[in-house]
Amino acid sequence: MKKILIAANRTEKTKRYVANAPGCDISVRRALLKKGFSVDMLYLEKRDFGAPLYKLKKKILDANPSCIFNLFDGFRSDSSKEAEFAEILEMTGIPFTGNSPWTLAACLDKETTKRILEKRGIATPRGVFIKSLADLRMDGLNFPLFIKPCFEDASIGINPDVFLAKENDIHGIVPRKLKEFPKGLIIEEFIPGKEYHAGFLRNFPYEMLGISVNNYSKHKDFLPFLTYSSKWKSDSEEFRKLIPSLDENIPAHLKYKIAEISSKAGEALGCRGYYRVDLRERDGQIFVLDMNPNPDISIYSGFMRQAYRIGYAYDDVIARIVALAGVSAKEEEEGVCALRTKKHA
Missing domain, CATH: 3.40.50 (Rossmann fold)
Structure with missing residues (x-):
């Protein structure tokens, strides 16, 4: 055994x-x-x-x-x-299981992630990296802007105050955020509209499990992005209501673009086993917001909900992730075929 x-x-x-x-x-x-x-x-x-x-x-x-x-x-x-x-x-x-030290470190450093993706022709929101107020140059960035810690994950530091509607907001918020996160901040253009979350299984070439959608226009009482509270505080109203939908009608051409760009992004960052990509779309262009090389795979997670929707059972996905830690391409393909014969009860 x-x-x-x-x-x-x-x-x-x-x-x-x-x-x-x-x-x-x-x-x-x-x-x-x-x-x-x-x-x-x-x-x-x-x-x-x-x-x-x-x-x-x-x-x-x-x-x-x-x-x-x-x-x-x-x-x-x-x-x-x-x-x-x-x-x-x-x-x-x-x-x-999961991703290599290099991939985990690269995805944690959001500035490095942006550089790697942009070198591959993958769009990310225009932005700047700053470690002090002296670095703060707007470089023609268009408001509203969005602030995120450069070296954090799990939405740590993503609170309502990270949304900057106008230039006057910068002077009060940025110094406070730099004090809280002295390793540096990313300040980038905020991309409005729906947010897409694409989950992937396997080593390259990947299999996309599905695309979840946060349609903020249906929740006008909340901010148009997921905060730390909305992701992790189960007693908050936004946690209970801002649940990504698997039923959103995504046009076929958009679904194809999301799959193509997300797969290309995963390859650029050396992702393996499983990962998730967060994206938004503006005027037909797809922007990668974040790469998560270690997403939540608990039984009720968004990642697993995508797997269930296409017929995969939880136990089989977990066993598959173990197999992906070190198998030949032939064994991997056989494992995927076996997965497809299982239906989630």
């Missing part, structure tokens, strides 16, 4: 790292047990990275797994540990 070691953020009632959605570790563990794997858990805390890292490597090697299911995505105060942990996994020589 093959042993899988699930690596995840430590979750407690008083200490929950929200970037890894609560319950994801439990969902994955149950799925792997149903598929006949034996499962061990490795819950990571900050002190694991404070000690010499060879100790963490030894802890992993001593568990002697066939594969590591990597759900770890850093800490609320230090997202960079996500890529650092993946480096440790590479050092063990044990296959692990």
Whole structure:
């Protein structure tokens, strides 16, 4: 029996790292047990990275797994540990699920992501990177603008005040945001309209699971973008109401463009296993807003809802992600064919 070691953020009632959605570790563990794997858990805390890292490597090697299911995505105060942990996994020589340290680090650094995508001819919103007020040059940017921390994920720092409707808003908000996120900010043009979320499975060439849509015109009482609260605070009204739709009628030509651009973006950033792309459209042009190389794959997540819609069962998707950690192209194709014969109950 093959042993899988699930690596995840430590979750407690008083200490929950929200970037890894609560319950994801439990969902994955149950799925792997149903598929006949034996499962061990490795819950990571900050002190694991404070000690010499060879100790963490030894802890992993001593568990002697066939594969590591990597759900770890850093800490609320230090997202960079996500890529650092993946480096440790590479050092063990044990296959692990999800993306490489390079991909995780590149996608965490939003300025690097923009440069890589733009070199491949993939549009991102026009913007500037700043580390201080001295760097603040608008360079002809058109309002409204949008501010986001350059080195965070899981919508950390995305609050109502990141939307800048006019130039006067800059002087009060930007200094405060720089103090909160001293590593730097991205200030870019806000692209209005619907927001699309495309989920992908497999290594390149990828399979698109589906496209979810946030149509903000249906929720005029809320801001036209997803905040930290709307993604993670289950007691908030926006969390309950701003749910991406899988039933939105997307024109065939737009669906094709989203799939093509998202796949091209994944290849540019070396994505493997699974990932998600967030996009918007303006005047026929598609803009990539964000790349998520470690999206939530808990049983009720948006990613899995896309998989269910095309007939995939949760347990089979999880087993497939394990297989993708180290299989030949032929085995991978056989696995995908097997997936397609399953229907979600």
